[in-house]
Amino acid sequence: GENVEQHPSTLSVQEGDSAVIKCTYSDSASNYFPWYKQELGKRPQLIIDIRSNVGEKKDQRIAVTLNKTAKHFSLHITETQPEDSAVYFCAASIADSWGKLQFGAGTQVVVTP
Amino acid sequence: SAVISQKPSRDICQRGTSLTIQCQVDSQVTMMFWYRQQPGQSLTLIATANQGSEATYESGFVIDKFPISRPNLTFSTLTVSNMSPEDSSIYLCSVARHQPGLAVYEQYFGPGTRLTVT
Numbered sequence: 001g002e003n004v005e006q007h008p009s010t011l012s013v014q015e016g017d018s019a020v021i022k023c024t025y026s027d028s029a030s031n032y033f034p035w036y037k038q039e040l041g042k043r044p045q046l047i048i049d050i051r052s053n054v055g056e057k058k059d060q061r062i063a064v065t066l067n068k069t070a071k072h073f074s075l076h077i078t079e080t081q082p083e084d085s086a087v088y089f090c091a092a093s094i095a096d097s098w099g100k101l102q103f104g105a106g107t108q109v110v111v112t113p
Numbered sequence: 114s115a116v117i118s119q120k121p122s123r124d125i126c127q128r129g130t131s132l133t134i135q136c137q138v139d140s141q142v143t144m145m146f147w148y149r150q151q152p153g154q155s156l157t158l159i160a161t162a163n164q165g166s167e168a169t170y171e172s173g174f175v176i177d178k179f180p181i182s183r184p185n186l187t188f189s190t191l192t193v194s195n196m197s198p199e200d201s202s203i204y205l206c207s208v209a210r211h212q213p214g215l216a217v218y219e220q221y222f223g224p225g226t227r228l229t230v231t
Contacts, residue, residue: 031216031217034220043205043224043225044156044205044222046114046219046221049219051217089155089156093217098161098209098218099144099146099209099211099218099219100144100161101146101158101220102158103155103156103157104155105154105155106154106155
């Protein structure tokens with residue numbers, strides 16, 4: 001089955017700096033890669049995703065990149081703000097799996113003012 | 114997205130008892146999923162629930178322990194049976210929404226049920 005590895009496990013950044021989280025996946029049949037943000041005590045929220053036919057996608061201060069050859073994808077957060085502090089999960093979904101996701105272990109991001 | 118609710122939001126249960134968690138979504142969806150999230154951990158898929166058929170369980174999870182019902186396209190229940198303290202966790206349901214024109218499904222989560230077993 002699919003295996004997703006996520007690094008780093010914790011990330012501390014100064015407000016205004018950039019944060020980058022990297023994930024690798026094992027199954028070349030994976031075609032959908034969402035990112036979730038989970039604040040303490042809240043549900044995971046889908047913040048951005050990328051399909052396998054796209055190399056990069058941006059939404060304001062966040063962007064995702066995908067390298068299908070190397071089987072890795074990354075989340076980039078620019079101009080970080082304290083409200084970006086949360087746990088971020090990457091995930092991968094295999095085509096024809098009805099949306100079944102395999103999650104990475106998560107990255108605790110702490111943005112200090 | 115989707116509006117998803119879960120009941121109860123939290124519960125404290127005694128060892129050996131069972132708890133049924135309900136998940137309701139505001140529109141019809143094909144697939145619903147049940148996850149477990151231990152404190153400080155990632156999400157672990159328990160099973161996939163498709164309306165009108167038996168749920169499909171992931172390795173390490175069995176129907177006798179986690180029976181699931183999916184009576185229609187907007188509702189599902191997960192029962193945690195014969196509970197032990199190791200079952201203390203957050204249980205989340207999610208729904209997969211197909212994106213028109215694309216062979217992918219976006220997944221949205223319910224608010225979760227925080228279960229403590231004493």
